[in-house]
Amino acid sequence: MRIDIISVLPELIRSPFEASILKRAQQKGIVEVQLHNLKDFGMGKHRQVDDYSFGGNAGMVLRPEPLFECIEFLQSQRSYDAIIYTTPDGRRFDQKAANNLSLLENILVICGHYKGIDQRVRDHFVTHEISIGDYVLSGGELAAAVISDAIIRLIPGVLNDETSALTDSFQDNLLAPPVYTRPAEFRGLDVPEVLTSGHFKKIEDWNHEQALQRTKERRPDLLED
Numbered sequence: 001m002r003i004d005i006i007s008v009l010p011e012l013i014r015s016p017f018e019a020s021i022l023k024r025a026q027q028k029g030i031v032e033v034q035l036h037n038l039k040d041f042g043m044g045k046h047r048q049v050d051d052y053s054f055g056g057n058a059g060m061v062l063r064p065e066p067l068f069e070c071i072e073f074l075q076s077q078r079s080y081d082a083i084i085y086t087t088p089d090g091r092r093f094d095q096k097a098a099n100n101l102s103l104l105e106n107i108l109v110i111c112g113h114y115k116g117i118d119q120r121v122r123d124h125f126v127t128h129e130i131s132i133g134d135y136v137l138s139g140g141e142l143a144a145a146v147i148s149d150a151i152i153r154l155i156p157g158v159l160n161d162e163t164s165a166l167t168d169s170f171q172d173n174l175l176a177p178p179v180y181t182r183p184a185e186f187r188g189l190d191v192p193e194v195l196t197s198g199h200f201k202k203i204e205d206w207n208h209e210q211a212l213q214r215t216k217e218r219r220p221d222l223l224e225d
Contacts, residue, residue: 001104001155002032004074005144007111008049008062010035012141022149025158033148036074041066050114059115067110067121074108083108083127084147086140087116090129093147095170097130101147102154109147111140173222177210 007013016022017033025031039047043065050060071083081104091097101107110117110126122129132143152158168176180191194206215222 001030001102001107001152002034002078003107003109003148003151004034004036004080005109005111005148006036006038006067006070006074007139007141007144008038008113009139009141010037012139013111013145016145016149021158022152025152025155028157030155030157031152036070038062038066038070041070041073053115057115061115062113062117062121064118064120067117068124071108071110071121071125078106080106080108083110083125084144085110085112085117085122085126085129086132086143086147087112087129088131088134088136090131092134093130093132093150095150095168098147098150098154099171101128102151107151109140109144111144113139170222173215174208174211175215175219175222177207177214 005013014035017026017035022031022033026033038049042049043063048063049066050062053059053061074080082101084107086109110121130143130147132146137143180195184191184196192206194202197203
């Protein structure tokens, strides 16, 4: 998979891809992530990429010219299966969306900034408008990192144990059950006996019961779906 990310401030998003799982995925050649500075396609000697919005609304808007030029440049090199725009008014990102996007080959992410991007860019290029929650960030860079992380960890070979992603919260509309590790007893606090029993069917049933109970208590809306 290849993910290209367009940003006004690519330095805001660089570090997540230079550590941990995302770094190893790139080193293994499983995924390639490239950051593109929109200012490289800016206008005039000051590389302008934004301007005031028509209608007198407060805040700056990313202009269409540099975005069109940048996107068309990238499209001349490859075909994209999805062009994502990170925006508060997009569809709420969830595990199902991450699963679907993880099956694609080439993804382009446009990071919103200021008051957003000119609507003509959205109308002409964007295939997926995604929000990571009902709140507003200073820019779409952090949202792009969240989306990329959620997608990349699902690709076979990225995690050391590929079954790990299959038991994550939300994969089956349930939250994950409680987890424990060694020691089995700590300061009088014991790990549930079933988890150390070695009886895999009982462990599986316990995990499901705990996941269902946790979901009922914390996210009953998931069960309604």
